[in-house]
Amino acid sequence: KQEVTQIPAALSVPEGENLVLNCSFTDSAIYNLQWFRQDPGKGLTSLLLIQSSQREQTSGRLNASLDKSSGRSTLYIAASQPGDSATYLCAVRGSGTNSGGSNYKLTFGKGTLLTVNP
Amino acid sequence: KAGVTQTPRYLIKTRGQQVTLSCSPISGHRSVSWYQQTPGQGLQFLFEYFSETQRNKGNFPGRFSGRQFSNSRSEMNVSTLELGDSALYLCASSLGTSWEQYFGPGTRLTVT
Numbered sequence: 001k002q003e004v005t006q007i008p009a010a011l012s013v014p015e016g017e018n019l020v021l022n023c024s025f026t027d028s029a030i031y032n033l034q035w036f037r038q039d040p041g042k043g044l045t046s047l048l049l050i051q052s053s054q055r056e057q058t059s060g061r062l063n064a065s066l067d068k069s070s071g072r073s074t075l076y077i078a079a080s081q082p083g084d085s086a087t088y089l090c091a092v093r094g095s096g097t098n099s100g101g102s103n104y105k106l107t108f109g110k111g112t113l114l115t116v117n118p
Numbered sequence: 119k120a121g122v123t124q125t126p127r128y129l130i131k132t133r134g135q136q137v138t139l140s141c142s143p144i145s146g147h148r149s150v151s152w153y154q155q156t157p158g159q160g161l162q163f164l165f166e167y168f169s170e171t172q173r174n175k176g177n178f179p180g181r182f183s184g185r186q187f188s189n190s191r192s193e194m195n196v197s198t199l200e201l202g203d204s205a206l207y208l209c210a211s212s213l214g215t216s217w218e219q220y221f222g223p224g225t226r227l228t229v230t
Contacts, residue, residue: 032217043122043208044221089161093217105174106151106219108161 002027006090006109013080014117021075021112023090028068031093031104035064035075037086038111044089048075052095080116087111120145122211122222130228136197139225143190143211149173150192151219152184155206164207167192168214196227204229 003026013019023033032051036044048057048064050073056065063076077084089111094104123142131137143150152164163176167186186192190211196203206226210219 034219036221041206041226043223044210044219046218046220049218091161091219105163105166105176107163108153110160 002092002094002107004090004092004107004109006088006112008112009110010113010115012115012117015080015082017080017116018076018078019080019114021077021088021090021114023073023075023109025071025073025092025107027094028071029095030068031095033064033066033073033090033092034106035062035073036089036091038089039086047088077114080114082116082118085114085116087113122209122220124207124209124222124225126225127223128226128228130230131199132230133199133201135199136195137199137227139194139196139207139209139227141192141194141209141211141222143192143209144220147211147213147220148190149212149214149217150186150190151210151212152192152194153208153210154178155208155224156204161208164194199229201229203227 005024007022034049035047038044050057050066061078066073091106091108093106125140149168151166153161155161165184166174170186181197184194206224208224210221
């Protein structure tokens with residue numbers, strides 16, 4: 001059974017700081033990994049999607065890396081801003097190669113609550 | 119292009135009642151997934167549909183069911199509501215090829 005862990009659970013930083021959010025997963029048989037942000041009471045906004053064959057993806061101030069063999073991904077946020085304050089969620093989609101496809105679903109971590117202070 | 123829409127946005131129901139939630143995916147998307155989000159359990163996968171077929175199912179009791187129509191719109195039904203069913207129910211759609219998920223704003227269900 002796939003388990004996804006995000007560390008730290010909460011992070012508070014001053015504006016302008018570069019920061020790294022961590023995500024680890026127990027089953028390396030993944031199809032892809034996706035990072036989302038969620039604002040309070042809202043739905044999820046997709047930030048970056050990394051396919052299992054890729055090592056990293058970049059979008060603006062965001063850079064996500066994937067090390068499938070070690071079961072880790074990081075989300076790097078450069079020059080943080082107060083508007084970046086949100087919960088960041090990591091989710092992995094299983095490749096379906098185990099258990100007849102039953103792990104093909106998207107499994108989420110509990111998220112990291114990020115607060116960027118002005 | 120319009121995003122994923124969910125209706126209603128808020129619902130208050132009484133224990134024992136049933137409820138139906140609706141999700142309209144992004145135009146052209148054929149896959150729809152449903153998730154339950156609670157403060158204690160986080161985001162949990164309910165089920166996934168592709169071209170009207172349930173492709174994957176999470177570990178929820180049979181009171182939770184869903185379906186997808188030919189226009190890719192999906193509905194989720196919860197029968198015999200329990201207090202623990204109070205949650206934010208999120209729907210996501212994807213093209214089906216890259217599997218990148220796009221989420222709707224959610225339906226906040228409160229069971230009293």
